[in-house]
Amino acid sequence: MTNSQETPQNPRLPLTLQLGNATAEEQQRLMASIFAHTQEGIVITDAEATIVEVNHAFCELTGYSREEVIGHNPRLLQSGHHSPEIYAALWQALLDQGHWQGELWNRRKDGRMIAELMAIWAVKDLCGAITHYIGIFSDITASKQSEQRLQQMAYHDALTRLPNRVLLLDRLQKEIARTDRQDILLAVCYLDLDGFKPVNDLLGHVAGDQLLIMVADRLRHCIRESDTVARLGGDEFVVLFADLTRVEECHNTLDRLLRVLAEPYTVSNQSVEVTASVGVTLCPQDGGDADTLLRHADQAMYLAKQTGRNRYVLFDAEHDRQIRAHRDQLSRIDTALDTGELRLYYQPKVDMYRGTVIGAEALVRWQHPERGLLPPSEFLPVIEGHILMVKLDHWVFTEALRQMACWHMQGLRFAISVNVSATTLQQAGFPDWLAALLAAHPQVPPQALELEIVETIALDDLGRVLPVIQRCITLGVGFALDDFGTGYSSLTYFRRLPVRTLKIDQSFVRNMLVDTEDMTIVEVVINLAQTFQRAVIAEGMETALHGAALLRLGCHCAQGYGIARPMPPEAFPEWARGFTQHPLWAAGMAFEGVLLINVEAEHRTWVGQVDDFVHGTLPYAPLINDDQCCRFGRWYSQQGLLRYGHLATFQTVEPLHRQFHQLAQELIGLHTTDASAALARLAELYAVCDALIEHLYRLQKELLAP
Numbered sequence: 001m002t003n004s005q006e007t008p009q010n011p012r013l014p015l016t017l018q019l020g021n022a023t024a025e026e027q028q029r030l031m032a033s034i035f036a037h038t039q040e041g042i043v044i045t046d047a048e049a050t051i052v053e054v055n056h057a058f059c060e061l062t063g064y065s066r067e068e069v070i071g072h073n074p075r076l077l078q079s080g081h082h083s084p085e086i087y088a089a090l091w092q093a094l095l096d097q098g099h100w101q102g103e104l105w106n107r108r109k110d111g112r113m114i115a116e117l118m119a120i121w122a123v124k125d126l127c128g129a130i131t132h133y134i135g136i137f138s139d140i141t142a143s144k145q146s147e148q149r150l151q152q153m154a155y156h157d158a159l160t161r162l163p164n165r166v167l168l169l170d171r172l173q174k175e176i177a178r179t180d181r182q183d184i185l186l187a188v189c190y191l192d193l194d195g196f197k198p199v200n201d202l203l204g205h206v207a208g209d210q211l212l213i214m215v216a217d218r219l220r221h222c223i224r225e226s227d228t229v230a231r232l233g234g235d236e237f238v239v240l241f242a243d244l245t246r247v248e249e250c251h252n253t254l255d256r257l258l259r260v261l262a263e264p265y266t267v268s269n270q271s272v273e274v275t276a277s278v279g280v281t282l283c284p285q286d287g288g289d290a291d292t293l294l295r296h297a298d299q300a301m302y303l304a305k306q307t308g309r310n311r312y313v314l315f316d317a318e319h320d321r322q323i324r325a326h327r328d329q330l331s332r333i334d335t336a337l338d339t340g341e342l343r344l345y346y347q348p349k350v351d352m353y354r355g356t357v358i359g360a361e362a363l364v365r366w367q368h369p370e371r372g373l374l375p376p377s378e379f380l381p382v383i384e385g386h387i388l389m390v391k392l393d394h395w396v397f398t399e400a401l402r403q404m405a406c407w408h409m410q411g412l413r414f415a416i417s418v419n420v421s422a423t424t425l426q427q428a429g430f431p432d433w434l435a436a437l438l439a440a441h442p443q444v445p446p447q448a449l450e451l452e453i454v455e456t457i458a459l460d461d462l463g464r465v466l467p468v469i470q471r472c473i474t475l476g477v478g479f480a481l482d483d484f485g486t487g488y489s490s491l492t493y494f495r496r497l498p499v500r501t502l503k504i505d506q507s508f509v510r511n512m513l514v515d516t517e518d519m520t521i522v523e524v525v526i527n528l529a530q531t532f533q534r535a536v537i538a539e540g541m542e543t544a545l546h547g548a549a550l551l552r553l554g555c556h557c558a559q560g561y562g563i564a565r566p567m568p569p570e571a572f573p574e575w576a577r578g579f580t581q582h583p584l585w586a587a588g589m590a591f592e593g594v595l596l597i598n599v600e601a602e603h604r605t606w607v608g609q610v611d612d613f614v615h616g617t618l619p620y621a622p623l624i625n626d627d628q629c630c631r632f633g634r635w636y637s638q639q640g641l642l643r644y645g646h647l648a649t650f651q652t653v654e655p656l657h658r659q660f661h662q663l664a665q666e667l668i669g670l671h672t673t674d675a676s677a678a679l680a681r682l683a684e685l686y687a688v689c690d691a692l693i694e695h696l697y698r699l700q701k702e703l704l705a706p
């Protein structure tokens with residue numbers, strides 16, 4: 001509705017007009033002639049909007065005779081096309097500005113709609129009071145209809161007459177904005193027919209088109225007025241369910257929609273069946289813009305196809321976010337590799353028995369421009385199993401070889417171990433690549449390079465990995481089995497893998513002094529290595545005391561914070577020059593001290609088990625060796641007695657130790673006959689254990705004193 005620029009003082013139909021020197025009577029006649037013959041309909045009402053006069057054109061355009069409308073309100077022509085607000089605005093403009101102009105759809109007497117370009121004025125008397133309203137209008141139905149046809153063509157699909165992508169996007173944007181303002185849900189459903197192509201191929205395109213029209217009709221019937229169904233092209237449709245309050249409403253409607261679409265269709269006198277796969281994304285949970293929502297719904301639709309068709313799948317916004325984040329991380333790591341942000345650190349490996357540095361393990365780091373130096377746990381899991389892992393491994397090997405060559409030229413003949421991923425070992429071309437790298441560094445003997453593979457990974461693809469490992473071995477490089485003890489079926493695979501070294505996993509080494517089971521595992525792995533004639537090295541050696549325990553168990557080589565943390569290459573030669581053997585590792589020294597620490601762990605574990613048993617939380621009686629058979633008992637009655645039997649502190653341990661074992665067995669037995677008596681004596685066992693440990697520490701101090 002546009003307002004006229006003309007004012008009531010300058011109306012298009014002047015009531016007083018000076019026509020040359022025509023008389024008032026001539027003017028009157030002229031005016032009447034214009035009124036009678038003009039092509040535009042004219043209606044004149046009084047101040048109360050009752051029609052007092054209409055012209056001939058009015059009667060022609062509306063189909064009403066003069067007599068039928070005089071005395072009536074123009075409301076009689078209303079079509080119901082416009083809302084009451086439009087008429088209210090019209091009257092408001094007439095009252096405020098004295099005129100209104102705009103387009104109105106009215107209804108002719110025969111019921112047909114007519115589009116009118118209408119201008120209305122209020123006519124006032126000399127005192128400014130409204131005396132009449134004059135309306136003048138022309139019929140613009142034809143141009144309106146062609147405009148509508150153009151609109152229809154621009155915004156609708158010609159075949160199904162459903163909104164097309166342009167109109168869909170417009171509506172989608174409006175609906176998204178509405179979900180922002182109101183507490184409502186919008187479901188964007190991307191729909192693709194299953195089995196449409198065969199209909200098109202077998203029955204022809206005309207039948208295909210018929211089918212699409214029928215599908216469009218069924219879709220139209222499944223939705224409410226506030227919803228939108230659009231055709232994107234081919235057999236792809238989009239339905240927008242607006243104004244949802246709960247997700248369940250969407251589920252119900254989609255169930256119905258799938259059922260309705262799956263009903264048989266008759267095209268070209270044949271019955272055909274098609275179903276639909278639907279992908280759905282919900283706004284505002286999915287906070288994307290219109291294009292993104294459509295893309296997400298499309299992705300979910302593919303999932304619906306893949307998982308069996310004739311179904312709908314909800315887009316998982318969180319899952320998608322994770323996938324995109326992962327893709328970003330991959331590309332960031334790739335860039336880091338290309339721009340030289342990765343570093344290799346070196347953690348020394350030593351022979352504790354001889355007191356020498358045997359080499360180092362190369363460990364990758366990321367010197368991140370914002371986040372600082374990152375450990376591999378921050379980025380390796382992201383590329384695990386991805387081809388980028390191969391790129392990283394190649395970089396590590398290249399850098400390690402360059403560094404080794406550099407050290408070798410300075411006379412520093414360190415052996416370096418490099419971690420290699422299963423992904424790289426699965427590349428059949430890896431041995432050739434490594435051969436070329438070694439050939440490019442003739443200063444480095446291949447024997448100085450060791451490849452560490454992780455036991456758990458080695459299990460996965462042994463068939464593919466074994467030939468690669470064997471070809472690498474022919475180049476002269478060695479292999480170590482990393483993190484040994486953490487995988488499963490260790491023995492079987494260990495036997496098949498041609499590794500020369502076992503690396504005991506740090507988790508066992510770390511707790512071996514306080515956890516007897518870990519101590520046992522370390523012991524078993526060392527024995528295993530010796531039995532199969534492999535070298536063994538312990539990683540995660542955090543204190544010199546751990547080293548002493550390892551030495552006692554027969555493992556001479558170690559790596560860990562107790563020796564040195566991983567360091568940049570420039571620091572390594574100096575560190576190696578300054579390395580000295582820890583006094584605890586000098587042959588035979590640490591043996592007892594370590595043993596005693598372990599005794600504490602073992603005996604306290606037993607006390608805990610007895611406690612649980614008499615309280616009823618351990619369902620079976622704990623197995624406790626007697627004082628002759630426990631680890632400490634064996635040492636005490638053999639080597640201990642031989643070496644320290646003369647010491648008073650040594651002698652007084654024995655009765656305490658026996659008392660401990662006897663009391664523990666007694667309480668276990670008592671629990672079955674008199675549970676409360678066993679409970680009452682529990683404190684006694686704790687006290688004896690404390691006394692034993694205290695005594696052992698006194699002995700340890702005495703033995704270790706220089």
Ligand code: C2E
Nearest residue numbers: 363364375376396419420421540541542559560561562566
């Ligand atoms: P790994 O090969 O078992 O390396 C030993 C890890 O234990 C290193 O962690 C090292 O810093 C850490 N470590 C050494 N001694 C101690 C100790 O006494 N206490 C404790 N708590 N930790 C100790 P890092 O450097 O974080 O590496 C973690 C893992 O990432 C490595 O385990 C290895 O599997 C992998 N990795 C590291 N660098 C590379 C690489 O260049 N290529 C590949 N493919 N993997 C690598």
Ligand code: MG
Nearest residue numbers: 361419452482
């Ligand atoms: Mg390693």
Ligand code: MG
Nearest residue numbers: 482483503539
């Ligand atoms: Mg390891």
